Amino acid sequence: MQLLCLSIVILLLVHPPNPCQAKRVVGPYSTVPSGRIKGGVEAEIGFAPYQVSLQPIVGSHNCGGAILNEQWIITAGHCVENYIPALVNVITGTNKWAEPGGIYYTAEIHMHCMYDQPYMHNDIALVKLTQNITFNELTQPIDLPIRPVHPGDEIVLTGWGAHEAYGGSVEDLYKLTLGFVSFEECYRIFNQTSSMGVGHICTFSREGEGSCHGDSGGPLVSDGRLVGVVNWGRPCGLGFPDVHANVYYYLDWIRSKISGNDRCYY
Ligand SMILES: *[C@@H]1O[C@H](CO)[C@@H](O)[C@H](O)[C@H]1NC(C)=O
Ligand SMILES: *[C@@H]1O[C@H](CO)[C@@H](O)[C@H](O)[C@H]1NC(C)=O
Numbered sequence: 001m002q003l004l005c006l007s008i009v010i011l012l013l014v015h016p017p018n019p020c021q022a023k024r025v026v027g028p029y030s031t032v033p034s035g036r037i038k039g040g041v042e043a044e045i046g047f048a049p050y051q052v053s054l055q056p057i058v059g060s061h062n063c064g065g066a067i068l069n070e071q072w073i074i075t076a077g078h079c080v081e082n083y084i085p086a087l088v089n090v091i092t093g094t095n096k097w098a099e100p101g102g103i104y105y106t107a108e109i110h111m112h113c114m115y116d117q118p119y120m121h122n123d124i125a126l127v128k129l130t131q132n133i134t135f136n137e138l139t140q141p142i143d144l145p146i147r148p149v150h151p152g153d154e155i156v157l158t159g160w161g162a163h164e165a166y167g168g169s170v171e172d173l174y175k176l177t178l179g180f181v182s183f184e185e186c187y188r189i190f191n192q193t194s195s196m197g198v199g200h201i202c203t204f205s206r207e208g209e210g211s212c213h214g215d216s217g218g219p220l221v222s223d224g225r226l227v228g229v230v231n232w233g234r235p236c237g238l239g240f241p242d243v244h245a246n247v248y249y250y251l252d253w254i255r256s257k258i259s260g261n262d263r264c265y266y
Pocket of ligand 1: 070
């Protein structure tokens with residue numbers, strides 16, 4: 001089973017190496033000069049003011065994320081696992097990850113208490129910043145969902161992820177509209193893999209479109225609410241659904257963390 005999380009690995013900058021590389025990358029490594037979300041189009045300026053870029057050093061995009069409020073960012077667990085807060089710089093308010101609207105620093109990393117248990121489950125994390133984010137027209141929080149995603153809902157993915165598997169992240173933010181794939185259907189397509197569970201949500205449009213390396217941790221938004229956080233897929237756009245953390249499923253965990261209650265819910 002070839003599964004793969006979708007963060008970019010910056011081997012020389014981060015020690016220990018991103019565990020995503022160690023555990024999840026299967027297949028030969030190749031470099032493609034530039035690209036984007038597989039398929040999709042460039043996002044308009046201000047299209048996704050909740051989008052952030054997580055950078056181990058400022059100037060190198062690793063993962064996406066989303067602003068929940070003045071102090072909290074949500075991303076995938078594998079994007080921040082084994083990172084110290086000093087290696088999680090949060091770039092806000094821009095369509096170009098290399099041209100920050102704002103730079104914020106991380107005070108605390110909160111992995112889900114059941115991250116990767118079982119394997120590839122609960123791949124979600126919260127990052128608390130050292131300073132409050134200043135909101136403006138290009139920098140805004142995204143609302144949490146109030147209901148599960150239904151078939152027929154339109155879901156928008158944004159990210160700086162590569163255009164081809166193992167490719168580099170792109171300068172400009174891209175967006176891609178996807179459809180919801182039911183758990184049963186997705187589970188069937190992935191041959192009942194144990195890497196999928198109730199905390200996952202799947203999306204698909206068509207072959208040639210989907211999330212790719214560098215999109216990990218990034219937001220999937222439906223009807224103005226954050227419904228997913230990019231987790232894993234068969235990179236990239238090969239005709240399989242992409243698998244994300246189902247934000248609705250993790251609402252209690254998110255709220256308890258943000259309110260300072262550290263109880264483990266799952
Ligand atoms: C930061 O934002 C929180 C609300 O999220 C607020 O309670 C707090 O007073 C703010 N802190 C500063 C220094 O503005
Ligand atoms: C599921 O199994 C079939 C038959 O072995 C295979 O063709 C297909 O690629 C598998 N699906 C995934 C997502 O690996």
